Amino acid sequence: MxxxxxxxxxxxxxxxxxxxxxxxxxxxxxxSPAAFVIVILGTVAAILLQTSMPTFSRALKMARWVFQPPAHDRPAVVAQIVEWSGTARKQGLLGLEAQVEAQTDPFLRKGLQMVVDGVEPESIRQMLEIELEGNSARDLAAAKVFEGMGIYAPTLGIIGAVLGLMAVMKNLADPSKLGHGIAAAFTATIYGIGAANLMLLPIGNKLKTLVNAQTEEREMIIEGLIGIAQGDNPRNIESRLSGYLG
Incomplete structure (x- = not known):
């Protein structure tokens, strides 16, 4: 949490x-039910018009990252990679075969399997980087769904306020309704600006930060696995990966 x-x-x-x-x-x-319909439902409608279903579904799944972000323990990952490199130098790459199925991260499991299978280091790098770029692009697009909602919400809040004031203008003959009507009109503005600046934009920025952190960690994993595949000294691999722990 x-x-x-x-x-x-x-x-x-x-x-x-x-x-x-x-x-x-x-x-x-x-x-204000009217403000809710105009601002909240209107914002959802606007983002649905510009977003594909896979991206929108991915955004909904990623929303929980704000409160339960993916676990990242880079020192533990570095220690694990260094341990694997030592095992590979003593027992050969096949000595890591038992470790493959134990990995819960699909990206790490795929990379380690390629190392065990004896795939050329440059081929490992190329395949993992292609997968990393694709996943990162999809995750960033999903994070931008909330950013887009944060852009639309204030504008829809203004629309709600204008519609409310139009309703007030129709009741100018009854001063008793003016105060309540004007207050209700500006509630839509509060909904739009409040939702954007207190929730939607912060959520979008938080998700982008988490995606970038995950991308950097996977870049570290690629470097570590390449080092194992090349038979590098464990101390050299640890020194190289320590730059990702700043």
């Missing part, structure tokens, strides 16, 4: 609700 994300989400909600209470609007003033 990512504690900072949990704290950030709680503070965001608290800031919005607390600010509404302190300003005298009250929590009930934030509720």
């Amino acid at each position: 990512d504690r900072l994300s949990v704290i950030g989400a709680v503070l965001a909600i608290s800031a919005l609700l607390g600010g509404s209470v302190l300003k005298g609007a009250g929590i009930s003033g934030l509720w």
